[in-house]
Amino acid sequence: MDMEETPLPGIGVRREITLANGRRVGVVVMRDGQIELIVSEADDPDACAASLPLTPLEAAALGGMLGAPQLVAQLTDQHSELPGINTQQFVLSADSPYADQTLGDTRMRTRTGASVVAVSRAGGVIPSPGPDFELQAGDVLVAVGTTAGLEAAARIISEG
Template identity: 60%
Template sequence: MNVIETRLPGIGVRREIVTGSGRRVGIVAQRDGDLDLIISKAGDPDACVASIPLTPDEAATIGNLLGSRQLVAQLTEEHRDLPGVSTRQFMIERGSPFDGHRLADTRMRSRSGASLVAVLRAGQVQASPTPDFTLASGDLLVVVGTSEGLDAAADILRNG
């Protein structure tokens, strides 16, 4: 994938891709740290239909949402030979009981039987996180297990 990088003197850097449908989608990283999500107009590819300011939290969450699908699809593919095992993603919301807590504190494995295989944070994949990994709001947890186990995991993450 070609990421086109354009310097905007005095403002920052614009990084964008051209999608298969011919639209430019990208991010303007301003020097003061602000991020703008930009999407080009269909009728006028020079202009933007939207230029949406994102906080670092929001940007990280969108990155996780976009990046996780591929990972989940890959895991589902790998588990296809194991009937009954599936993959699900859970978001650590702001104010979640485990926001700021260590992974070990959830005791998810022993309580639900489901296992956490990866955490997506800020568009980065943390594979097989260790028990002392500290969770934060915006993290996307990729969990593998039976459907009952996954329901139990969802309950643990939501209610502590």
């Protein structure tokens, strides 16, 4: 699978991948940084069925959601010999009390025993974030812990 990059003179650049079923999915990034999500039409591969303008926050959240499952699958695979240890992902929504706070402020490890092992943000992954790591709305937190610990962690992330 290749990422194809096509310059759009005067407008910006289009980046896309062609899926196994032949559809194109990608983004148009404008000169001023504005992002549009594009999905090609099923019966006319040249045309677009959707082209949705995203705010930077929305784009980051979408990137996180798309990137995190693969990370979770990898970690789950690695803990498969340790019974009782699970991996789970949480999306930090904009109304979470910890948006714009540090990871240390959540005191997640102390309160639940679960630890955040990675944060997926804007399509990239930040491994082993420290206590002074600043959380942003749209971040996807990947946490490892017991089932009970992870449930408690989910509550902390959403309610405080």
